[in-house]
Amino acid sequence: MPTTDPAHDVLRSESQPLDVFFKPKSVAVIGATETPGSVGRTILQNLLSSPFGGTVFPINPKRNSILGVKAYPNIASAPDPVELAVIVTPAASVPDLIGECVDAGVKAAIIISAGFKETGPEGAELERRVLEKARAGNLRLIGPNCLGVMSPLNGMNATFAQTIALPGNVAFISQSGALLTAVLDYSLREKIGFSAFVSIGSMLDVGWGDLINYLGNDPKTQSIVIYMESIGDARGFLSAAREVALTKPIIVIKAGRTSVGAKAAASHTGTLTGSDDVLNAAFHRCGVLRVTSIADLFYMAEVLSKQPRPRGPRLTILTNAGGPGVLATDALITGGGELAEVSLETIEELNAILPAxxxxNNPIDVLGDAGADRYAKALQIAAQDPKSDGLLVILTPQAMTDATATAELLRPYAKIPGKPILASWMGGETVAAGERHLNDAGIPSFAYPDTAARVFNYMWSYNENLRELYETPQLPTDPGVEYDIARAEQIISDVRKSGRTILTEPESKNLLAAYNIPTVETRIAATEEEARRAAEEIGYPIVVKIYSETITHKTDVGGVQLNLKNADAVGAAYRAIEESVTAKVGAEHFQGVTVQPMVSMGGYEVIIGSSIDPQFGPVLLFGSGGQLVEVYEDRALALPPLTTTLARRMMEHTKVFKALQGVRGRASADIAALEQLLVRFSQLVVTQPWIAEIDINPLLVSPERFLALDARVVLHPLDTKEEDLPKPAIRPYPVQYVRTWIAKDGESVTLRPIRPEDEPLVTQFHETLSERSVYLRYFQPLKLDQRVAHNRLIRICFNDYDREIALVAQRQLPGDGHGDIVAIARLSKIPGRSEATFSLLVSDLFQNQGVGSEMLGQLVKIARDEKLDRLTAEMLSENYGMQAICRKLGFTLTPLPDMPQVTYAVLEL
Structure with missing residues (x-):
């Protein structure tokens, strides 16, 4: 059975869980009425006039018929099974109605009614009851408080909008029903068509992730545009978006850019993060394109469906008027783009066809008397310049300009590989016909050149983000080996047992040391004499700081004394700190001092930190550090966990990063090592969930070393339950599935989840496969260059561990620090179901060693750990080895009735 994407198994053609909302065979309107202008009447009328081919049942206990259609007193009395219920009754009645729907076997419901959690505690309790009843019957819900769902491709209109959207290839999801109707009106005027039009409401059940998964699998949807007010299930959204964004653009406009509000934070990090900045980091991490206007939503959906993404930020502007070219240039540069340099070869070719x-230069001004031929020839030459990543053609209607003929001659350039072409035909009726020709040819046209330049900036930054997300990171040390997780857990446990939530500076540094983050030597001195003795042993100059189990900002209480050069100075510093702390906050907050060497700077101070965002959980921060960290506000945010590539991209968004690379004759810091340090810090954050806030400030970064000079850690409140601890929005590396196994020949093999860094090893693995092994795995022959193409391997190596877990079997080779991969097994969850598929491939050099049985057995264990109900696979009937492994583990094997050459394996868990 051939596959379209050999990196993943293709599921058998089955109805998707959300099909019922878009392709129902029967719909009941509960609360249907004939009252003019009512929601119940409008929805019923829309459904009855929809050509979707399903049966419509009005439900109203007080009417025998509505709009000439027989009505029924309740859902149970409908003469045929109902797949979808649309509920428009008062909120208080909805829980019982959902119960009736469950009893009647209804698969899904759209709750139009308002009056739920937005009204307060009573409404929230209604929602809880609705969800409880729905889940008892596995009934899916959209809403409440929504406009409904349209499926323009099949003509279904289960909304109370005045009309249905035009059919097309854009899916639009909105949390605001009012905005959805406004966009509907706009789309009808602009002739924008939709594959789906969904008002998602309060997202009691079906959320962003569910719909992105569904629409991502819909072949008739080319792009997904979203109006968002709240993120809801952050992990579900990010997981779905990261998967779908590789193949379909997801474009979001998010309302509400207010910050979370001031945090009573003990760390600097908490004062530097805000909700909108975190949201930007989250969108960046999952490949979502964020825009700032409704118009840009649809501009980008159109452009990305018609034109290739530019390889870089360099734009060539071709114009017949200087002013519009300057406006486009300003918009381009302001948005981060660049004017492409015109090569000498291109200039010489243009000299031959343009007036003197x-x-x-760029913008290339072809002058106001340019005819269609001059435009076309200049564009042909400019398009071939390798220093350009995209083209913008501007036309202003002058006396000798033929806007329509020029547009006609540009048609051959509508599809330049890897180089988009945009147009701005400025004017009204004079250029309208030309605009139509451009748009029909697939060249997006904009009324104003600055709009086109802004769109180009969105395009290249979007492409750059996707490229960065899937750039292969450096190979790290094996996870779990370089971190002393048990030691870190013990430090935190001891602090909590003592009744504290703030770690002392020495405890904080010991925690960092458990993750191989270098810290300055720090000794505790409970008396002046101990401080003197410690200073003598360390060597001068010395820094003395307050040691306290309650104070974190030391400088606020006069708790730091620097550059102490002898014992008397140390003694005086001890007394000064004790007196200052006693006067400012009380003697009970003074437990002594810490003594540490005075480190000569010779580098830059940076801050690395993490705090909790209420939507996305732990968020990482990197930027300029020191006492003025809040003043400079030079920082970048990211979601953990990091790879080395993501760590570098995070640093690149700060000003201090340029300094770290070496300025004014200074040597560069070891950027690669700093990337690894950030990766280790991100692992600390995701593996120690009791940490609420942490920062290293400053971390000294110099060409010779990194050194944490100070650190503070704040834990979650003592009464927090472990199950209530915030979780990372992106599931971290599942270290619990790393184990050692001994093959039949006695060789030790590590079984572990795959990592993005494994791409080179996976390439080598494919080089060991025979044509027979490839055919049995993928149901078709695949050449090596196809199997190891980067765009394919990223789908294998970059796992979202919430959606899939691929295991590799890795053995060590003499003299090789990384070893080689001898087998890969994959468990892929099916969105919307408690079910997963599996696949397995073993190197020909390592077959018959028992690794296949061991890895499939591990996948079965993982499936049970992940609380799945079913594990399935399809395999060729001639793949006897795989079938034997399945039988050994309890799978049931049956030939597919319609494809006898394929065997279906299933294990009920």
Whole structure:
């Protein structure tokens, strides 16, 4: 059975869980009425006039018929099974109605009614009851408080909008029903078509992730545009978006850019993060394109469906008027783009076809008397320049300009590989016909050149983000080996047992040391004499700081004394700190001092930190550090966990990163090592969930070393339950599935989840496969260059561990620090079901060693750990080895009735 994407198994053609909302065979309107202008009447009328081919049942206990259609007193009395219920009754009645729907076997419901959690505690309790009843019957819900669902491709309109959207290839999801109707009106005027039009409401059940998964699998949807007010299930959204964004653009406009509000934070990090900045980091991490206007939502959906993404930020502007070219340039540069340098070869070719007065630079001004031929020839030459990543053609209607003929001659350039072409035909009726020709040819046209330049900036930054997300990171040390997780857990446990939530500076540094983050030597001195003795042993100059189990900001209480050069100075510092702390906050907050060497700077101070965002859980921060960290606000945010690539991209968004690379004759810091340090810090954050806030400030970064000079850690309140601890929005590396196994020949093999860093090893693995092994796995022959293409391997190596877990079997080779991969097994969850598929491939050099049985057995264990109900696979009937492994583990094997050459394996868990 051939596959379209050999990196993943293709599921058998089955109805998707959300099909019932878009392709129902029967719909009941509960609360249907004939009252003019009512929601119940409008929805019923829309459904009755929809050509979707399903049966419509009005439900109203007080009417025998509505709009000429027989009505029924309740859902149970409908003469045929109902797949979808649309509920428009008062909120208080909805829980019982959902119960009736469950009893009647209804698969899904759209709750139009308002009056739920937005009204307060009573409404929230109604929602709880609704969800409880729905889940008891596995009934899916959209809403409450929504406009409904349209499926324009099959004509279904289960909304109370005045009309249905035009059919097309854009899916639009909105949390605001009012905005959805406004966009509907706009789309009808602009002739924008939709594959789906969904008002998602309060997202009691079906959320962003569910719909992105569904629409991502819909072949008729080319792009997904979203109006968002709240993120809801952050992990579900990010997981779905990261998967779908590789193949379909997801474009979001998010309302509400207010910050979370001031945090009573003991760490600097908490004062530097805000909700909108975190949201930007989250969108960046999952490949979502965020825009700031409704118009840009649809501009980008159109452009990304018609034109290739630019490889970089360099734009070539071709114009017949200088002013519009300057406006486009300003918009381009302001948005981060660049004017492409015009090569000497291109200038020489343009000299041959343009008047001597042309601009000889970019923007390429072909002058006001340019005819269609001159435009076309200039564009042909400019398009071939390798220093350009995209083209913008501007036309202003002048006396000798033929806007329509020029547009016609640009048609051949509508599809330039890897180089988008945009147009701005400025004017009204004079250029309208030309605009139509451009748009029909697939060249997006904009009324104003600055709009086109802004769109190009969105395009290249979007492409750059996707490229960065899936750039292969450096190989790290094996997870779990370089971290002393048990030691870190013990430090935190001891602090909590003592009744504290704030770690002392020495405890904080010991925690960092458990993750191989270098810290300055720090000794505790409970008396002045101990401080003197410690200073003598360490060596001068010395820093003395307050040691306290309650104070974190030491400088606020006069708790730091620097550059102490002898014992008397140390003694005086001890007394000064004790007196200052006693006067400012009380003697009970003074437990002595810490003594540490005075480190000569010779580098830069940076801050690394993490705090909790209420939507996304732990968030990482990197930026300029020191006492003025809040003043400079030079920082970048990211979601953990990090790879080395993501760590570098995070640093690149700060100003201090340029300094770290070496300025004014200074040597560069070891950037690669700093990437690894950030990766280790991110692992600390995700593996120690009791940490609420942590920062290293400053971390000294110099060409010779990194050194944490100070650190503070704040834990969650003592009364927090473990199950209530915030979880990372992106599931971290599942270290619990790392184990050692001994093969039949006695060789030790590590079984572990795959990592993005494994791409080179996976390439080598494919080089060991025979044509027979490839055919049995993928149901078709695949050449090596196809199997190891980067765009394919990223789908194998970059796992979202919430959606899939691929295991590799890795053995060590003499003299090789990384070893080689001898087998890969994959468990892929099916969105919307408690079910997963599996696949397995073993190197020909390592077959018959028992690794296949061991890895499939591990996948079965993982499936049970993940609380799945079913594990399935399809395999060729001639794949006897795989079938034997399945039988050994209890799978049931049956030939597929319609494809006898394929065997279906299933294990009920």
């Amino acid at each position: 007065a042309w601009s000889h």
